[in-house]
Amino acid sequence: MVNMDSKLVNKLKPYIGVIFLQFGSAGFGIVAKAALNQGSSHYTFSVYRNAVAAALFIPFAFFLERKTRPIMTFGVFFKILLLSLFDPVIGQNMFYAGMKYSSATFSAALIEKVNLKSIRSHAKITGTLVTVGGAMIMTLISGPIIGLPWTHKSHESHASTNPNDKEDPVKGAIMISVGCVGYAAFYTLQAITLKSYPAGLSLTAMVCTLGALLGTVLTFLVERGNTSVWALGFDAKLLAYVYGGVISSGITYYLSGVIMKEKGPVFVTAFNPLSMVIVAILIGAGEAPPGFAPE
Template identity: 80%
Template sequence: MVMDSKVVQKLKPYFGVIFLQFGSAGFGIVAKAALNQGSSNYTFSVYRNAIAAALFVPFAYFLERKVRPTMTFSIFWKILLLSLFDPVIGQNMFYAGMKYSSATFASAMCNLIPALTFLLAWILRIETVNLKSVRSHAKILGTIVTVGGAMIMTLIVGPIIGLPWTHKSQDNSASTNVEDPVKGAIMIGTGCLGYSLFYTLQAITLKSYPAGLSLTAMVCSLGAFLGTIVTFLAERGNTSVWALGWDAKLLAYVYGGVISSGITYYLSGVIMKEKGPVFVTAFNPLSMVIVAIMSSFIFAEQMTVGKVTGATVIVIGLYLVIWGKSKDQKEIEPTQQQQQESKAETNPSANIDDTKTDLTNGSETITGPDAV
């Protein structure tokens, strides 16, 4: 039983990131339907984050009131930047860029997020990289291979693989009217950079403000507020963009708020505490594999050799990243244990006090990220 619990504990982060990618894949489908119905990318961001804030604020207030750290100017500044990087810059720039380019091109560029996050984490020394070690080579190569696999899925078609549940459809190679591909590339690239900055800064912020529910609630609340200001400036006089109805747009707002903003921000933060931002974003291209499979069943879209090849390459790349991260974990754990033992030997009275504190707190309800 002890061995089983240890295995489950080690597998939790992997189940978590896979769940996030299923959520991302589902959001891609409903968001596409909403944008096709004329949803404004600005109000999309506002409603999505407002719904997430409304859901998480009560939980954050009641469950983390005893463990919530004191707010300082430094922490507030980081939370403000987080609210700008993803809810405002990332979401708005990515969807706006799609209007100037094809969906295929946008999806391909979105897979730069793992590489950008790895680079930022390396520069800021969040991610351990030793160019002489095999595990670091595996992480670097795995990130490159994963991004390459995503590019293969989106840019290479190849022969159609006949599956019984897909239509033998006509070759719909309708071209997209690209108004300004350069402008679209700049916007989407800026959005991807915003996402990468968000993940990197989130990992840093959680070290000084570990209350994950409260952090999620504040990021979504500030994101909705700042997004509202941006929407009023961008959609001056156009009040129709705020209209709500019982349609695909409302479904996308609710799904995006609950899954893609609220749960994703919180769960990714929990996983980051153990594995870091690179581990979380390394699985992003997996959502493309999930979308391809789901689309073949839901929309009867044809499966091609390019998609299957790209999916295989993504799995290989993910394996390399996971292997490298597992080797990092094996090296970090003994070091942390030695530090704890050294601390206990040098200050035994503090260790006794800690034990008393743990026994006293043992009767209290565990809340916040530690309850996950």
């Protein structure tokens, strides 16, 4: 009986893990939108998020993997450099830029390698198309507000604090889609890298560190002379930086790597639509946090 219970728990662990990741992603979507509405630069957003994650994971990686960490080779370093570009720089910046023009409910599903002669593959393609179609509808069409038990304020009372941001759902969807391509490349390469460098904590720490450094260079190139984008305060922006660093970069990178070793990258990304549903429930019909302006 004990063995059966332990086997069941082991089988459920990956599912519990990806569901946890989706709840974390949903929460980040809310606080990120709030920060962007308060005028946060998506360039510094990415830098601070990855800097927080690096500061958190470097000590753990140094002490916990000091005896098991593989030798660094040029090939592994090059993969880590690409990982730092795919998500921390390209993926995150395009995603944040897109969020300024749309809502927090946009998400995407990624397709696994398919065999067009297989019924199973037909189901995967159909499911993906339905998911993406639903995400686009939620992004482009504003419907009536659904009254839920926790709804007690009108959405009209939550206007964006940044008047320069005008919603353009199509532009936002395109940017977020490009960001999703970066995420897809990241997860695929992460699974490959972990095979030759199976030190998850160290890999996470290095990706976040390089991502923060590359993002800093990009920010200085784009935001020339505009030092105000680096300003910090006790507001929604700081909350988003810390939350994004701890949950969406650090823990997500590491935990997704652990799950991918057993289930592969498609399993991790297949649950992405869940975060869209969670966000829609939390803010689509409820009270938005300060600085957040839902559709």
